[in-house]
Amino acid sequence: MNNKKGIIIKQISNLYTVKVEDKEYDSRARGKFYIDNVTPLVGDQVIIDIKNKYILEILPRKNSLSRPSIANVDACIIISSVKEPKLDLNLLDKLLTIVINEKVEPIICFTKLDLLSDEELKEINFLIDYYQKIGIKTFTNTNLKLLIKAIKNKVIVLTGQSGAGKSTLLNKLDESFNIKTNKISKALGRGVHTTRHVELFSYKESLIADTPGFSSLDINKLTNEEIKNTFPEFKVNCQFKDCNHINEKKCQVKKDLEDNIILKSRYNNYLKFVREK
Template sequence: MPNGQIRKALSGFYYVKDGEKQIQCRGRGVFRNKGITPLVGDHVEYEVEGNNDGTITAIDPRKNELVRPPIANIDQAILVFSTTEPAFNSLLLDRFLVVLESFHIHPIICLTKTDLLSIEEKENIASYEQDYKNIGYTILETYKEDPELLSKMAPLLQGKTTVLAGQSGVGKSTLLNSIMPALGLKTGIISEALGRGKHTTRHVELIEIAGGLIADTPGFSSFDFDEIEKEELTRCFPELDELSERCKFRGCLHLKEPKCAVKEAYESGSIKSYRYEHYLQFLQEIMDRKPRY
């Protein structure tokens, strides 16, 4: 039976890419009965009906899936964060990083509007950049009409399925337009919709670029910790996760436990204080969450 990947979902149809062909498919009724919805990014089997129509008959197991945007099998996310207007926000960045780590999606941090920074602001941003590089994250710097943007991003996009995420006004639409100029007006409309705080995009589509796939979507509309348990949070902070292996107690939450390697590193200054403080803030949020039944 032929197989391919769903590249676009629109008005109840799924557009499956199989080599050079794109087949317009419906999902089998059995999916609805089981509460399964095919997602953009799914690898599927399908049956051909007519010249260019088909029915999706099976969906391969997913390595991850997101609700907003509805997409599956993501390799990485480019987190687009402004260095100014709005000001850089390390708490929000860490929130995004934690959620991506929980879904096993590799984050890339893209800092925009770097051309608007004063000398003092550049030094402050450079300090944050070094912190995140030391943890192991990849950092990109860019600005509006950056002529080298695509050449900077191309090696990162090759062979990967990528989504964009970031708060409104940080330059996601500019970034998309720079690497995919044909999107133009459509991306502008998406940006306006995000500015009103509504997720109004009608469809998600994976577009081939630089040897990879990038999602034509405004990115994530919700970053919360609903799916993260308190015992899992440490894993979402790579530098804390590494240290936790030296904690006395397995499952240490790094609060008041004796001989906690994370607390010792915080007190000695060998990890960044704001990262540990963000961990504590997120942990409290998870612990305050209403129990799920």
């Protein structure tokens, strides 16, 4: 039997690396996929002909994320630098919305807390508490034990701004990954996209993907309803069941906002997301 089931762990142009048990095969995709307009993605479960090194079939996907493109993700770690590049709550909330909408578990990991003053650190700790309170696992890259526990037996993707410390975090998990990292550009004040392709690394019983950092992406594909549903703290009882929490009267979300129960930046980002479209 030449046909085996495996998982695509790397793609560089039209060459796919498929992992079958503990062996890896560099293979190509069958022409049929191009005709059908389906592209195999990293994370895809596939049937591969290991003799001729062809991907024959893509098994049904649980989910898929784009930019970076990856399929069948259990959890996504959003790496959020608090300085150099500076904290970007708009990007963090946007990534949370996209990830939650795809039914992927979101995990936040803040990095570079060592660069903060005590005063700034207080603000970050406040944020960490907030995101935890609304039910999102939130960590820092200084306490990896908790993070490691959260990713056990899962297919994980790292995402976040270029220069945020994604590759550095992976190397911290396992030195043998030896992934190239880079100083952030002093001139640009941000990273310069050191990581150029998506690749799944085996870490204990998990598969974990480093990705090229991206600095912009849109949520145009989502409806306002979908966007609203990705904010866990909005699941409160407003007068109207279909309340959009914008202009409605007796809106509990707006009351929680006034009472500082809901974070201002979260609410403002929500407004931006529904209006940007």
